[in-house]
Amino acid sequence: MLAKRIIPCLDVTAGRVVKGTNFVDLRDAGDPVEIARRYDEQGADEVTFLDITASSDQRDLILHIIEDCARQVFIPLTVGGGVRKVEDVRRLLNAGADKVSINTAAVNNPDLVAEASAKVGSQCIVVAIDAKQVAPGKWHVFTHGGRNDVGLDAVEWAKKVESLGAGEILLTSMDRDGTKNGFDLALTRAVADAVGIPVIASGGVGNLDHLADGVSQGRADAVLAASIFHFGEYTVRQAKEHMAARGIEVRL
Amino acid sequence: MAIAVIDYGMGNLRSVYQALAHVAGDKEVLVTSDPAVVQKAERVVFPGQGAMPDCMAELEARGLRPAVLEAAANKPFLGICIGLQMLFEHSEEGNVPGLGVFKGNVQRFPEARMVAADGSRLKVPHMGWNQVWQKPHPLWDGIADGARFYFVHSYCVQPEDESLVTGSCEYGVPFTCAVGRANIFAVQCHPEKSARDGLRLLQNFVSWQP
Numbered sequence: 001m002l003a004k005r006i007i008p009c010l011d012v013t014a015g016r017v018v019k020g021t022n023f024v025d026l027r028d029a030g031d032p033v034e035i036a037r038r039y040d041e042q043g044a045d046e047v048t049f050l051d052i053t054a055s056s057d058q059r060d061l062i063l064h065i066i067e068d069c070a071r072q073v074f075i076p077l078t079v080g081g082g083v084r085k086v087e088d089v090r091r092l093l094n095a096g097a098d099k100v101s102i103n104t105a106a107v108n109n110p111d112l113v114a115e116a117s118a119k120v121g122s123q124c125i126v127v128a129i130d131a132k133q134v135a136p137g138k139w140h141v142f143t144h145g146g147r148n149d150v151g152l153d154a155v156e157w158a159k160k161v162e163s164l165g166a167g168e169i170l171l172t173s174m175d176r177d178g179t180k181n182g183f184d185l186a187l188t189r190a191v192a193d194a195v196g197i198p199v200i201a202s203g204g205v206g207n208l209d210h211l212a213d214g215v216s217q218g219r220a221d222a223v224l225a226a227s228i229f230h231f232g233e234y235t236v237r238q239a240k241e242h243m244a245a246r247g248i249e250v251r252l
Numbered sequence: 253m254a255i256a257v258i259d260y261g262m263g264n265l266r267s268v269y270q271a272l273a274h275v276a277g278d279k280e281v282l283v284t285s286d287p288a289v290v291q292k293a294e295r296v297v298f299p300g301q302g303a304m305p306d307c308m309a310e311l312e313a314r315g316l317r318p319a320v321l322e323a324a325a326n327k328p329f330l331g332i333c334i335g336l337q338m339l340f341e342h343s344e345e346g347n348v349p350g351l352g353v354f355k356g357n358v359q360r361f362p363e364a365r366m367v368a369a370d371g372s373r374l375k376v377p378h379m380g381w382n383q384v385w386q387k388p389h390p391l392w393d394g395i396a397d398g399a400r401f402y403f404v405h406s407y408c409v410q411p412e413d414e415s416l417v418t419g420s421c422e423y424g425v426p427f428t429c430a431v432g433r434a435n436i437f438a439v440q441c442h443p444e445k446s447a448r449d450g451l452r453l454l455q456n457f458v459s460w461q462p
Contacts, residue, residue, distance in 0.1 A: 001383070075445060
């Protein structure tokens with residue numbers, strides 16, 4: 001049976017991991033490649049880098065990181081952040097990324113999703129959706145870290161990007177992100193049931209039950225988390241063992 | 253003596269190159285679209301991603317068909333993903349002929365059977381880590397039966413000859429995910445993205461003396 005995936009996510013700015021980690025035995029807690037290697041050793045199913053570099057002159061640093069990472073880490077690697085053109089997608093893939101995640105640019109220019117997936121294949125294109133509840137059972141797509149309501153229904157937008165050729169959806173609840181209160185399960189389920197492509201749940205993980213709930217109640221195909229892994233609260237392996245104990249198929 | 257990774261312009265071969273280079277020891281790994289380099293290579297890797305009609309068209313456009321067929325006939329040859337599918341006679345995807353090295357077709361996961369045990373819909377593409385059940389073959393050496401490999405695909409091969417099957421998998425339906433005959437081994441999954449077990453498979457290929 002196909003395993004549900006656990007994906008640690010690293011925020012990277014100007015070539016360094018933002019929050020750092022407290023893996024005690026890491027030589028360099030800010031080195032994204034070393035942290036990715038550690039997650040690989042713990043059994044992570046994929047690794048996602050989110051490049052939040054603000055200044056454009058430092059943005060190419062992510063390419064070197066991906067190149068290094070691709071030489072040492074042999075699991076799928078997704079990169080997102082600042083992707084605006086098909087050329088950006090191509091450069092990231094050529095550096096060694098397996099999938100590229102498109103967020104704001106997809107909202108501003110939906111044709112980018114169609115164009116990119118036609119050029120490089122749907123399997124390489126992830127559309128990231130940041131969603132926030134606007135009424136009971138209703139969510140809108142937001143940009144700018146949850147500040148701008150772009151007026152799109154999140155479930156409808158998910159269906160739309162699927163029809164444009166997205167291969168996967170990375171769904172983040174902006175209400176839950178950073179709260180450690182668990183995924184927005186109603187949102188996750190609404191999107192996961194509406195589309196025929198895999199959905200990665202994100203935003204709000206504070207403990208291992210949250211990860212399992214994302215799959216069992218949210219019906220996500222994969223779960224993404226950052227802080228619970230970075231700060232050494234749990235290893236990826238512990239997360240998988242916990243999910244397995246809750247009857248979820250995982251790669252151990 | 254080099255290991256040639258055949259590049260026909262479809263997608264990114266960096267992952268395949270990196271993983272092979274990681275296990276190849278002092279053997280050289282060359283990503284090439286030059287038939288002469290393929291001809292001279294000691295062993296050949298035939299990868300592929302995207303849609304099979306595009307892959308076949310690009311392969312023809314670069315004049316690589318004879319070199320691929322020759323390699324498949326006489327030296328250690330590893331097909332990966334679409335590189336497995338192209339070895340068969342025909343694909344439902346775009347209704348195109350393949351290379352016809354093996355008898356059989358490539359078919360899409362049957363929509364009607366894409367239902368999980370809990371009644372939920374199984375998504376296509378089949379993406380993620382699934383268990384591979386082996387038939388004895390030297391390329392599985394050191395890899396546990398049922399080990400998980402990384403898959404991304406919507407179509408599967410259906411060999412006419414059961415004895416070709418060296419690995420099977422299950423996603424809504426049981427399907428063939430590895431085939432082998434003489435000097436050829438080909439897998440639907442991506443060993444270059446399948447962590448330790450994937451590297452082991454590539455390492456086994458690098459030292460394989462069929």
